[in-house]
Amino acid sequence: AGLIYGPGSAEGHRLDHLRRHVQNQPKRPGKHGVFDGGMQGALKTIDDAFRRAQKEQRTTKTIDRNRTIYTVDLGKRIGFVGGQDGGRRRNPMARRVRLVLEGKRVITAYPM
Known part of the structure; x- marks a missing residue:
């Protein structure tokens, strides 16, 4: 879809940050998509979400300074809500993706 995953984040690279969202962190406070x-699967889902966001299909869009934040409903299960909050709720399924971009550079993306 033309998205760019480059250096950045506490982990050193956006792909390393994204890798945190392919397994549950049950002890993590709050929610964890x-x-x-x-x-x-994560990369494919993110590409699908970005394509829908560009077409404004089932998408909300917010601008925060130089970042664009999309919330895209993919209409099917794409993951689950983990972390401590998700665990208390028996890890409900996630159908939406939050996608945070600077231009086409991915800052973060996670299910919700």
Whole structure:
């Protein structure tokens, strides 16, 4: 879809940050979105979400300074809500993706 994953984030690279969202972190406070399908599934889902966002399909868009924040409803299960809050709620399924971009550079993306 033309998205760019480059250096940045506390982990050093955006792909390393994204990798945190392919497995649950049950002890993490709050909610933690986890993609189905490992890293490959996450990247495919993010591309699908970005394509829908560009067409404004089932998408909300917010601008925060130089970042664009999309919330895209993919209409099917794409992962689940983990972390401590998700665990208390028996890890409900996630159908939406939050996608935070600077231009086409991915800052973060996670299921919700």
